[in-house]
Amino acid sequence: MRIVLQFLLTMGLAINATAASASCSPVPGADQIWSKPAVHWVFIGELHGSNETPAAFRDLVCNAIAQGKHVTVALERPISEQAALDNIVTGKDLSAAKESLLQLHGWKEVLDGRGSEAMLRLLVSLRELRSLHPDLKVVAFDAPYSGSPAGGSRDEALGHALLSLNPTKPNDLVLILTGNIHTMQAPVRGYDLAAMYLPPKEILSLEVTDWGGESWSDDTVSGCGPFKGGVGDKDAKKPYGLFLDPSLAPFGKVDGVLSLGVPLTASAPAAGVPSPAPACRTKYAEHQAVPKDQ
Numbered sequence: 540m541r542i543v544l545q546f547l548l549t550m551g552l553a554i555n556a557t558a559a560s561a562s563c564s565p566v567p568g569a570d571q572i573w574s575k576p577a578v579h580w581v582f583i584g585e586l587h588g589s590n591e592t593p594a595a596f597r598d599l600v601c602n603a604i605a606q607g608k609h610v611t612v613a614l615e616r617p618i619s620e621q622a623a624l625d626n627i628v629t630g631k632d633l634s635a636a637k638e639s640l641l642q643l644h645g646w647k648e649v650l651d652g653r654g655s656e657a658m659l660r661l662l663v664s665l666r667e668l669r670s671l672h673p674d675l676k677v678v679a680f681d682a683p684y685s686g687s688p689a690g691g692s693r694d695e696a697l698g699h700a701l702l703s704l705n706p707t708k709p710n711d712l713v714l715i716l717t718g719n720i721h722t723m724q725a726p727v728r729g730y731d732l733a734a735m736y737l738p739p740k741e742i743l744s745l746e747v748t749d750w751g752g753e754s755w756s757d758d759t760v761s762g763c764g765p766f767k768g769g770v771g772d773k774d775a776k777k778p779y780g781l782f783l784d785p786s787l788a789p790f791g792k793v794d795g796v797l798s799l800g801v802p803l804t805a806s807a808p809a810a811g812v813p814s815p816a817p818a819c820r821t822k823y824a825e826h827q828a829v830p831k832d833q
Contacts, residue, residue, distance in 0.1 A: 562667075563601030566797075567780030572743060573606045579706040580713045580737050582744040584722030584793065586770050588652025588755030589803040592747050593661040595779075596716050599797075600665065604672050608712040611704055612665060615653060615717040616679035617645050618700065627662045628669055628677050637663075641810040650819055651757035655806035661716075678704065680715075691730025697721055698736025719746050719770065725792035744793040745781065748772040752802030762823025765805035772798055 572581055583599065585592040603610050616624065620643055626636040637659065640646060646654040662677070669675040680700040686692035697717070706713050715722075721733040722744040734744050749769040757763040770789055777787075779800030787796045812820055 563598045563605075566595065566599050566602050567778070568783075569599060569602050569781050571781060571783045573603070573608070575743070576709060577740055578743050579711055580701060580715060580734075580742045582715045582717060582722035582734055582742065582793075583747060583797060584717060584719030584744065585747045586652075586749075586754050586756070586803070587718060588655055588765075588806055589749075589752075589769075590655075590657045590806045591749065591799045591801060591803055593655075593657040593716070593806075595747075595797065595799060596714070597661050597664045600675075600714055601668060603712055603714060604668065604675065607710055609674050609706075609708065609710050610672075611676040611678060611706065611711070611713045613678050613680045613701060613704065613713050613715040613717075614658075615681050615697075615721070617681045618679045618683075620645060621679050624662065624677055624679055628666045633663070633666065646808070647810045648813060648817065649757075650755075650763040650808055650812065650817065652755045652806070654808055654810065655755060656809045657806035659809040680704075689728070691728075691732075694721060694731065694733045695736065697733035698731075701733065702737055719791070722746065722793055723791040724794075727791055743783075743795075745795055745797045746770065746788045746791065746793045747799065748777070748787075748789060748796045749799045750775065750802045753805040754803050755805040755807055757819050761826040762821070763817075763819035764823040764827075765807075769803045772796070 572578060583596055600610055600612055623640045623643060627640055630636040665675065665677050680697060682696040682700040684692040684696035701713065701715065704713050720727055723732045724734050724744055726732065734742060747770060749771065751769050751771055753765045753767050754769060755765050758766065773787060773789060777798045777800060779798060781795065781797050783795040785794060
């Protein structure tokens with residue numbers, strides 16, 4: 540009887556893995572995460588506004604589910620959006636859910652790359668995954684804060700919001716997609732960053748690297764739009780995959796890199812650019828008009 544039960548359990552896990560990965564691609568080197576049972580939070584630190592990072596993150600989520608992890612996806616979205624995110628992931632009418640989401644301030648007016656078309660595609664793909672794996676959770680963790688973000692108040696709020704997710708069971712795993720600064724395990728701007736508020740032995744921080752290209756960003760000097768450059772790999776031809784080696788990171792203290800192995804392509808705002816153009820977009824147009832030799 541025990542042999543039969545063990546066989547059924549093994550087959551069940553195999554079917555679960557197949558279902559999770561049927562439409563996903565493996566992330567080379569990701570087994571280095573799954574082999575660390577003490578790790579409960581994994582930071583994926585991106586340069587906002589690319590097509591490539593959300594797609595790679597989705598594959599990482601898929602791979603984690605295939606390994607039997609109970610995954611919570613944490614996104615750098617305002618916690619005020621949680622109901623709208625839930626509606627995207629679990630609601631019956633996806634078209635209506637998307638329309639409602641894109642009317643929110645963080646998607647319609649904030650043009651820093653976090654509300655990109657690629658991020659919306661990520662949410663829809665998480666909906667598809669959750670239809671197969673109902674224990675998959677998607678949460679927003681950009682919590683309200685007091686004080687100045689330049690003084691670390693925002694990172695403290697981010698860290699505490701992640702800590703409150705409390706992944707205590709052996710296979711609980713929080714996969715976090717956020718800006719790369721928040722993933723650092725040592726101060727960068729003179730204050731503690733989000734990752735530093737979590738138990739050091741239970742986290743992994745990975746900096747996303749690339750081969751250049753363009754991302755959509757909101758630069759306080761130049762404006763918002765597609766800008767050239769990325770977070771270049773130290774090895775200009777590093778292949779796609781996860782590498783746990785702190786020395787590979789272009790900057791900051793992290794545990795390694797998730798190398799995309801390709802140039803970035805910019806992902807425009809999912810809600811479109813507001814009309815009339817916001818101040819950052821006007822500034823971007825002026826920046827683009829400046830002759831290159833000035």
